[in-house]
Amino acid sequence: MSLWDPDDRIDRSPTLLSSALALAAGVFAVTANVGAPVAALICVLGVLALSAGLLDGRQVVVTAGTGLLVLGSVVGGTQSVPVLATLVGVAAGLLAFDLGSTAVSLGDQLGRETDTTQVELVHATASTLVGGAFVGAGFAIRETVSGGQPLSGVLGLVAAVLLLIAALRRADPVR
Amino acid sequence: MVLFGLSVLELFELRQLPFPASRTLRTMLGVAAVLYGGTILLNRRREEPGPAETPDVEVTAPPEITGTDLEATLEGIPSVEGVQSGVVPSVRGELRKAATVFLTQYRGLDSEAAWEQVTAGTCTDDQRATGFLTGEGTSLRRRARALVTTGGVTVRNRAVDAVAAIAGVEPGESADRADVALSNDIDGTGTDGLTSGSLDGQHRRSQHRTNHWTGVSVVVLVCLGAGVILREPGVLLAAVVAVGYAAYARATPPGTVALSVTRSVDETDPEPGDEVEVELTLTNEGGFCPDLRVVDGVPESLTVADGSPRSAVTLRAGESTTLSYTVTARPGVHEFGPTLVLARNLSNSAEQEFLLPAPATLTAVHRPQPVEEPVPLRRQPTQYAGRAPTDTGGEGVEFHTVREYQPGDSMTRIDWNRRARTGELTTLEFRRERATRVMLLVDTRTEAYVGHSPRGRDAVERSVEAAQRILPALLTEGHLVGVGAFGPQDCFLAPDTGTSHSQRGRQLLATDPAFREGTDPERNRRYWLRRLRERLPGDTQLLVLSPLLDTRTVEVVRRLEAYGYPVTVLSPDVTTSATSSRRLMRARRRLMMTNLRQVGVPVLDWDPEKPLEELFRRERATQ
Numbered sequence: 001m002s003l004w005d006p007d008d009r010i011d012r013s014p015t016l017l018s019s020a021l022a023l024a025a026g027v028f029a030v031t032a033n034v035g036a037p038v039a040a041l042i043c044v045l046g047v048l049a050l051s052a053g054l055l056d057g058r059q060v061v062v063t064a065g066t067g068l069l070v071l072g073s074v075v076g077g078t079q080s081v082p083v084l085a086t087l088v089g090v091a092a093g094l095l096a097f098d099l100g101s102t103a104v105s106l107g108d109q110l111g112r113e114t115d116t117t118q119v120e121l122v123h124a125t126a127s128t129l130v131g132g133a134f135v136g137a138g139f140a141i142r143e144t145v146s147g148g149q150p151l152s153g154v155l156g157l158v159a160a161v162l163l164l165i166a167a168l169r170r171a172d173p174v175r
Numbered sequence: 176m177v178l179f180g181l182s183v184l185e186l187f188e189l190r191q192l193p194f195p196a197s198r199t200l201r202t203m204l205g206v207a208a209v210l211y212g213g214t215i216l217l218n219r220r221r222e223e224p225g226p227a228e229t230p231d232v233e234v235t236a237p238p239e240i241t242g243t244d245l246e247a248t249l250e251g252i253p254s255v256e257g258v259q260s261g262v263v264p265s266v267r268g269e270l271r272k273a274a275t276v277f278l279t280q281y282r283g284l285d286s287e288a289a290w291e292q293v294t295a296g297t298c299t300d301d302q303r304a305t306g307f308l309t310g311e312g313t314s315l316r317r318r319a320r321a322l323v324t325t326g327g328v329t330v331r332n333r334a335v336d337a338v339a340a341i342a343g344v345e346p347g348e349s350a351d352r353a354d355v356a357l358s359n360d361i362d363g364t365g366t367d368g369l370t371s372g373s374l375d376g377q378h379r380r381s382q383h384r385t386n387h388w389t390g391v392s393v394v395v396l397v398c399l400g401a402g403v404i405l406r407e408p409g410v411l412l413a414a415v416v417a418v419g420y421a422a423y424a425r426a427t428p429p430g431t432v433a434l435s436v437t438r439s440v441d442e443t444d445p446e447p448g449d450e451v452e453v454e455l456t457l458t459n460e461g462g463f464c465p466d467l468r469v470v471d472g473v474p475e476s477l478t479v480a481d482g483s484p485r486s487a488v489t490l491r492a493g494e495s496t497t498l499s500y501t502v503t504a505r506p507g508v509h510e511f512g513p514t515l516v517l518a519r520n521l522s523n524s525a526e527q528e529f530l531l532p533a534p535a536t537l538t539a540v541h542r543p544q545p546v547e548e549p550v551p552l553r554r555q556p557t558q559y560a561g562r563a564p565t566d567t568g569g570e571g572v573e574f575h576t577v578r579e580y581q582p583g584d585s586m587t588r589i590d591w592n593r594r595a596r597t598g599e600l601t602t603l604e605f606r607r608e609r610a611t612r613v614m615l616l617v618d619t620r621t622e623a624y625v626g627h628s629p630r631g632r633d634a635v636e637r638s639v640e641a642a643q644r645i646l647p648a649l650l651t652e653g654h655l656v657g658v659g660a661f662g663p664q665d666c667f668l669a670p671d672t673g674t675s676h677s678q679r680g681r682q683l684l685a686t687d688p689a690f691r692e693g694t695d696p697e698r699n700r701r702y703w704l705r706r707l708r709e710r711l712p713g714d715t716q717l718l719v720l721s722p723l724l725d726t727r728t729v730e731v732v733r734r735l736e737a738y739g740y741p742v743t744v745l746s747p748d749v750t751t752s753a754t755s756s757r758r759l760m761r762a763r764r765r766l767m768m769t770n771l772r773q774v775g776v777p778v779l780d781w782d783p784e785k786p787l788e789e790l791f792r793r794e795r796a797t798q
Binding site: 010063066067070073074077078081082083086087089090091094097098101102105106108109110111113114115116118119120122123126127130131133134135137138139141142161 | 227228229231385387388390391394395397398399401402405407408409410412413414415416417418419420423465466467468470483485486487488489517521522523
């Protein structure tokens with residue numbers, strides 16, 4: 001609630017365009033997991049939480065909601081959902097998080113009254129392309145090395161990625 | 176990296192890695208990944224500050240509302256002799272004291288009788304209020320019941336109301352009700368909810384991560400862990416997508432941003448109340464900037480009427496954007512602050528903060544309407560000819576007295592009729608008309624920066640407005656008028672006359688920093704009165720403009736009166752009757768006025784919603 005006169009204060013709720021796009025991504029994640037009822041249910045909960053977070057502009061709730069979307073997609077991956085659908089679901093969940101957070105931060109810094117369409121569109125396009133590209137990459141890996149990958153190799157990769165992330169978090173170029 | 180390469184090799188050429196792929200190793204790695212994800216999730220809050228915050232530049236900081244703090248209001252009520260509020264100050268004790276003071280002042284009781292009434296509970300008819308004042312309502316059971324039935328605080332508020340009612344302050348009418356909801360809302364938060372409107376400091380520059388993508392690492396690790404433990408290729412591959420986003424966040428550099436701003440203001444010298452258009456042009460002199468968030472440095476004291484001083488743009492190299500908005504000019508000098516620009520990279524992972532100075536100043540000076548009624552001044556002579564009637568007989572127009580003839584009296588003033596009738600030689604005395612030296616003193620102490628509503632103007636602004644109208648009126652009446660601050664600020668213009676002096680006074684009232692909040696210098700708080708006295712010429716009367724809310728004002732005015740400066744107080748009423756503690760503040764102000772009137776200082780109680788003329792007319796009628 002605003003402090004006194006609503007006209008007197010800046011409306012710092014999340015911007016509309018990014019919020020709408022984030023919700024669309026959330027719904028997309030739900031449809032990707034239609035094959036597994038439990039996963040779809042978790043995703044629906046995620047969409048509900050996401051919309052609640054976007055309504056009152058709380059980053060924590062947005063994060064939680066999109067976290068549920070990703071979790072739902074992972075659960076879907078353990079069930080009968082095809083690999084591509086899982087990849088799309090996770091990507092859509094991350095995209096929903098990115099767009100939702102952008103809506104919250106833009107609203108927080110500039111307010112809903114300001115025209116932010118251009119910036120939002122540029123950002124949403126870039127993020128969607130990145131997501132699409134890596135879904136493609138994941139699927140390509142699946143196609144090329146389908147069946148009978150040596151487990152030790154996979155484990156080595158996992159260990160390598162773990163070390164990579166830890167190293168990246170130590171040596172942050174921006175810091 | 177070596178491990179990475181080996182693993183890729185292992186995918187195609189089996190049995191390269193030195194360790195076997197056992198079930199335990201798989202589980203251990205998976206659990207490690209999930210645990211690491213968990214620690215990142217838990218630690219993200221403790222990382223560096225996230226995105227920058229932007230101030231509310233469009234709105235001005237509201238004045239503090241009078242009497243919002245009950246304890247402070249109670250503390251400011253002077254005590255009477257022989258009354259102690261108790262060893263430990265408490266609301267009840269202070270309230271008892273206040274009730275005693277009001278009873279002695281307005282019901283003519285001596286302090287002992289008043290104290291008796293308060294402690295015996297006979298000073299008001301309200302049972303609950305009496306209960307609170309006498310302390311009978313404090314038994315545990317009663318208190319619990321009060322909490323259940325009335326919400327606890329209401330009993331105290333009733334007591335406060337009852338005490339204020341002794342001073343004649345009654346709860347407001349229904350018109351005040353809307354105000355209650357509004358102001359209660361503010362009670363809790365005060366002005367804390369506002370970020371300061373000013374963007375001070377130099378060309379500040381900072382670069383930091385936004386923590387926008389922290390969550391992605393967690394997703395990568397959870398997908399990896401779950402995928403490995405559960406042996407699900409889909410889940411494991413989902414990590415690739417997340418790694419992709421993480422790489423995207425890392426790979427997009429913060430970028431080197433080079434920006435320049437120019438601001439144009441269509442009128443730098445407007446009339447107060449005019450709308451002034453401001454245009455800000457931002458040019459990108461560096462490379463592509465996908466996300467620029469701009470907040471212009473609108474002066475804290477100005478309100479944006481139309482348009483928005485905020486914008487979000489994408490600028491290619493060499494491109495520029497213009498944002499325009501209008502501000503409503505308020506009297507005074509307003510300086511534009513630097514423009515705040517937040518530049519984010521494409522992935523939103525890093526944010527750079529810039530403050531780009533683009534100096535511009537707005538100066539709005541009133542051309543005030545002089546008050547049309549004569550200003551009610553104290554009668555007092557000086558040696559300068561003028562038009563203020565004095566209490567001394569002599570040459571003039573209005574009849575004063577008749578006295579015995581003295582050698583040297585002018586022939587024209589001998590009462591010839593009486594001479595013809597009785598043969599006595601008498602001289603007619605007229606009221607002497609003389610100019611008066613007047614100092615207009617505006618209360619600029621921190622205590623005076625209070626208003627009766629968050630959107631209204633504070634007492635200092637009201638006082639300055641009144642002074643602006645009184646100054647030319649007094650000058651045309653032929654008085655010598657000066658202007659100064661009734662407070663520790665260094666602002667003093669000695670009484671004088673003439674057009675250029677009038678100009679100077681007007682300018683001083685409009686632009687001097689003394690009349691702006693927060694300029695109250697710490698070091699002079701104790702000595703300003705002495706310095707003011709040193710500067711005041713003798714034979715000067717003072718017109719003090721003050722909201723009259725604290726004992727210090729009363730004390731200083733009484734001292735000035737004692738030093739021989741006749742004082743008149745013009746007091747804009749900025750109290751309200753919205754809540755009980757505010758009603759108590761109103762009662763306190765009433766007490767201050769009574770205290771001053773008792774020592775012979777005229778107090779003009781001005782309702783700022785009504786014209787000064789009406790007040791002056793009424794004052795003259797009662798004199």
